[in-house]
Amino acid sequence: MPKSPKVFYSHSTLPCWTSRLRRISSSFNFSVFFLIFGFAGFLFGSFAFLRGFIYGPKCLAADPISISVAWERRSDTLSGLLDLNGGAGVGGVQRERHKVMGFVGVQTGFASVGRRRSLRKTWFPSDRQGLLRLEESTGLAFRFVIGKTKDQMKMAELKREVQEYDDFLLLDIEEEYSKLPYKTLAFFKSAYSLFDCDFYVKADDDIYLRPDRLSLLIAKERANSQTYLGCMKKGPVFTDPKLKWYEPLSFLLGSEYFLHAYGPIYALSAKVVASLVSLRNDSFRMFSNEDVTLGAWMLAMNVNHEDNRALCSPNCTPSSIAVWDIPRCSGLCNPEKKMLELHKKDICSAGPTSTSDSD
Numbered sequence: 001m002p003k004s005p006k007v008f009y010s011h012s013t014l015p016c017w018t019s020r021l022r023r024i025s026s027s028f029n030f031s032v033f034f035l036i037f038g039f040a041g042f043l044f045g046s047f048a049f050l051r052g053f054i055y056g057p058k059c060l061a062a063d064p065i066s067i068s069v070a071w072e073r074r075s076d077t078l079s080g081l082l083d084l085n086g087g088a089g090v091g092g093v094q095r096e097r098h099k100v101m102g103f104v105g106v107q108t109g110f111a112s113v114g115r116r117r118s119l120r121k122t123w124f125p126s127d128r129q130g131l132l133r134l135e136e137s138t139g140l141a142f143r144f145v146i147g148k149t150k151d152q153m154k155m156a157e158l159k160r161e162v163q164e165y166d167d168f169l170l171l172d173i174e175e176e177y178s179k180l181p182y183k184t185l186a187f188f189k190s191a192y193s194l195f196d197c198d199f200y201v202k203a204d205d206d207i208y209l210r211p212d213r214l215s216l217l218i219a220k221e222r223a224n225s226q227t228y229l230g231c232m233k234k235g236p237v238f239t240d241p242k243l244k245w246y247e248p249l250s251f252l253l254g255s256e257y258f259l260h261a262y263g264p265i266y267a268l269s270a271k272v273v274a275s276l277v278s279l280r281n282d283s284f285r286m287f288s289n290e291d292v293t294l295g296a297w298m299l300a301m302n303v304n305h306e307d308n309r310a311l312c313s314p315n316c317t318p319s320s321i322a323v324w325d326i327p328r329c330s331g332l333c334n335p336e337k338k339m340l341e342l343h344k345k346d347i348c349s350a351g352p353t354s355t356s357d358s359d
Contacts, residue, residue, distance in 0.1 A: 260295020
């Protein structure tokens with residue numbers, strides 16, 4: 001089959017629009033216009049190339065900060081993700097441990113929405129960038145730590161809060177006051193699997209904290225690598241079932257508690273947490289109270305009990321790190337209101353990081 005014929009136009013038979021286009025393209029103004037247009041395109045392309053070279057590729061969306069961790073009781077390992085829709089965890093997820101000087105897990109619950117709201121208006125950043133800036137300035141990573149509930153409405157509310165603020169570590173364990181010792185163990189194991197730190201800090205959501213001063217305390221050089229840091233106390237064992245801190249296993253403890261840290265805030269060095277991680281979950285003695293339980297574990301280890309009263313200050317001072325209403329409350333009394341009141345005081349929120357800073 002012959003090829004389609006090609007049509008050629010002689011100068012005398014060119015269409016009229018072609019002739020006009022040729023006359024325009026041969027004009028001086030037309031040449032200047034395209035010269036400027038081409039030069040502008042060259043400049044724009046060069047700028048785009050140099051910007052990418054200098055600043056590097058820019059991601060449209062970074063990985064979320066909030067992390068969900070499943071605590072597998074049968075295998076005694078941490079693996080998988082907690083499905084906020086109520087499904088089972090997905091196992092076998094390997095994550096690279098994030099390196100920071102310290103990880104601070106602010107323990108919270110489903111009834112503490114108001115507390116978290118007050119915290120985000122005070123010392124706890126209310127957005128992702130604020131959290132990252134705080135981490136860069138102090139070397140400390142902060143997350144709210146919460147378990148799960150069978151109440152689907154509460155889980156749905158939590159899911160919305162996670163999506164809005166992205167500042168949670170979610171544990172696959174029932175969130176109940178009676179199970180705080182189990183949650184504490186799950187927290188330390190979770191934190192260790194996700195963060196490579198010198199110290200792991202457990203804090204409650206009803207204390208006023210100075211992250212900058214906590215950072216200095218954690219950064220201090222210590223002769224003992226196994227450190228249990230907190231505001232230490234002793235006291236009578238409560239044997240009356242009507243009392244809040246009643247201990248059913250009081251017959252194992254005697255009449256007085258051993259030395260241990262107050263519950264609102266304490267910290268364990270990496271080596272201590274590593275020892276906890278290596279033990280099976282069912283090998284731990286669980287007392288009724290979380291701070292006593294943790295203190296009992298520390299008795300079984302060769303740890304240094306480091307007492308620091310700045311972690312349990314009843315008032316803001318130039319050296320206070322954690323402020324709460326000791327001994328009236330195990331935290332701030334009426335924390336949602338008190339947190340905001342303290343933050344308005346310069347001595348609480350704007351005081352120097354250390355006493356030497358004011359010299």
